[in-house]
Amino acid sequence: MEEKLIQRLESAVARLESLSLSGGAASAAASGDDGPLDPSILAYEDLIRQYLGRVSAAAEKIGGPVLDVTKVLQQAFAVQKDLLIQVKQTKKPDNAGLAEFLKPLHEVITKANALTEGRRSDFFNHLKSAVDSLSALAWIAYTGKECGMNMPIAHVEESWQMAEFYSNKILVEYKSKDPNHLEWAKALKELYLPGLRDYVKSFYPLGPVWSSTGKAVSAAPSKPKAPAPGAPAPPPPPSASLFSSETSQASSSRPKEGMAAVFQEINSGKPVTTGLRKVTNDMKTKNRADRTGIVGTQEKESRTSSPSFSKAGPPKLELQMGRKWAVENQIGKKDLVISDCDSKQSVYIFGCKDSVVQIQGKVNNITIDKCTKMGILFTDVVAACEIVNCNRVEVQCQGSAPTVSVDNTAGCQFYLSKDALGASITTAKSSEVNILVPASGPDGDWAEHALPEQFIHVFKDGRFETTPVSHSAGG
DSSP, X not given: OHHHHHHHHHHHHHHHHHHHHHHHHHHHHHHTSOGGGSHHHHHHHHHIIIIIHHHHHHHHHHOHHHHHHHHHHHHHHHHHHHHHHHHTTBOOOOHHHHHHHTHHHHHHHHHHHHTTSXXXXXXXXXXXXXXXXXGGGGGGGOOSGGGSSOOHHHHHHHHHHHHHHHHHHHHHHTTTSOHHHHHHHHHHHHIXXXXXXXXXXXXXXXXXXXXXXXXXXXXXXXXXXXXOTTOOOOOXXXXXXXXXXXXXXXXXXXXXXXXXXXXXXXXXXXXXXXXXXXXXXXXXXXXXTTOOSOOOHHHHHHXXXXXXXXXXXXXXXXXXXXXXXXXXXXBSOOOEEEOSOOTTOEEEEESOBSOEEEEEEEEEEEXXXXXXXXXXXXXXXXXXXXXXXXEXXXXXXXXXXXXXXXXXXXXXXXXXXXXXXXXXXXXXSOEEEEEEEEOSSTTOOXXXXXXXXXXXXXXXXXXXXXXXXXXXXXX
16 A cells, blocks of 8 residues: 555656656746756855855744744745846836746735834834845846946945844843844845845846846736726726836826926026915905904814824724733823833833823833824833834933934933943934933933934045034134
8 A cells, every 4th residue: 555655756856857857848948048057046046055044944933923024034935037038038028028027026025015114012122124135125226327226235225224223122122032133134234245235246247137138028018997887997007016117208298297296387588476376455364354363262172282182093002912011092191101011021112292200210211102292211221222213202211221222203301210320222313302411410400412313424544533513602
């Protein structure tokens, strides 16, 4: 019984191998190319096996969202491998044809971007670093100096710089926690630098090499079907592809919108006041009889009243899974207190407005996300206090905080205690960030220090030197 089963399996495998060889030979003969046997394709497979394999191995140990985004990463590299094989069998397309050719890669990157949307995950830095790094794969869209892109090698390097901001956060957060996260972050960087960069440098330094005798690629014709009687109108066409590029002539021929139209009108040489209506005396507000300076009671109440909870969802203050305090959608609450906490728990404050949160005790990490006019008072934090996507927040540390991060925030007052003066403070895409430190005397007031928002970059001795802009009163 077992011998017959083994014989049947062997015969099935032999048939599959023969079909594969015959199909591959026919394809190679038709295209005049070795396909997967091409040295550049073999080198790309080695890149996936050596570098992406390390990322996948670390992700398998971590699991969860990190494993999910790594699988999308694998899918993106597999799609690019298929595109590289097709490049050798395809004529160089025009812009519309290039967008259609790169559509599979664009769809995978769109799928990856969806993983970072919605509520901020505990592995947000992992997701962002992986998703942002995928823009490096767009090097395949380089068609020449006039395409508006950097050359492939420079494009890969600059794309990784966008992802490295979040990758460095992983290295700081898990430095003394979990080596698997450190391995994942380091392997992700090596996938691009030196991995993908050296691959592009060796085989495609000037972009992909298209076939001169291959098949042509053109944009898929759009043939909208007539809607059925009573059916809703078809949706609008999708936005342009991530990789589509337009010539300056095409873009200039379209009518401009918004502020571009305003500047175009100003630069046209016509009188600026052309087309403006003359305002007569009866049209002025002070002379209109239907306007009074009295505000009605109902109108005043409608302006000052505010909803009791956010449109995003009901207010929440709870401990989830014994590890994470969630404070969400709180509006106008000045008495929010978290008292029963320990150093293994994290605090995530999301979507709150005009409220005050007190954290009484040592916690591992504090994240303040998409909050407005918030006050946060905490004692000690083990890892970091992060402020992301906020407006006008005040945070006071009464104990110690080794790391403070302010990202994409407008208006932040951060009070440091004497024990937290050695904190490492990182800011990115933020404005009006002021750090207040206690005075040296026992009865002294707080000393306020504004963190710089403007910098001067000077190329000197082969590299750029960056210094903050200093404003003096001497004029």
